[in-house]
Amino acid sequence: MLNALHLARRDLGHLALPRTAGGQLHFADALAPRCRSRLGVRVPVPGARPVPARRLDAVIAPGLGFAEDGWRLGQGGGFYDRHLSRYPRGLRIGIAHESQMLQAEAGDLRCGHDVDMDWIATPRRLIRCRSRRHLPRLNRKYRRSN
Numbered sequence: 142m143l144n145a146l147h148l149a150r151r152d153l154g155h156l157a158l159p160r161t162a163g164g165q166l167h168f169a170d171a172l173a174p175r176c177r178s179r180l181g182v183r184v185p186v187p188g189a190r191p192v193p194a195r196r197l198d199a200v201i202a203p204g205l206g207f208a209e210d211g212w213r214l215g216q217g218g219g220f221y222d223r224h225l226s227r228y229p230r231g232l233r234i235g236i237a238h239e240s241q242m243l244q245a246e247a248g249d250l251r252c253g254h255d256v257d258m259d260w261i262a263t264p265r266r267l268i269r270c271r272s273r274r275h276l277p278r279l280n281r282k283y284r285r286s287n
Contacts (some may be wrong), residue, residue, distance in 0.1 A: 157192040193257040199232035211257030211270030225256040
């Protein structure tokens with residue numbers, strides 16, 4: 142994975158990985174040393190150089206399930222919802238397997254603190270969600286040329 146991070150950093154610029162601490166989601170340099178979290182996920186070590194939210198152009202958020210309208214079912218801790226609510230300008234991208242896509246819109250499942258995704262990426266498709274937000278424009282560096 143380290144080679145993939147080096148290649149992505151070369152092509153895209155700064156990359157950051159999430160870690161939770163003190164009930165909050167924090168981001169640190171993707172090339173910082175990593176350790177295993179209590180869930181067994183490799184995360185930046187405590188004390189790794191933090192990356193301020195204002196420097197992030199996009200956040201890729203995992204979830205247990207997603208609706209095509211952008212609703213994301215997390216794991217109940219609210220880490221991503223709290224972080225994304227303070228992150229108004231960047232893209233919010235959910236990442237899921239096709240089996241995690243819900244067949245109906247969120248409707249009754251939605252809570253007041255839920256933060257919708259702008260896009261959801263699965264191995265088969267890229268879904269632009271019906272977000273009420275004006276989506277930020279991509280930097281020219283990231284646009285495909287025709």
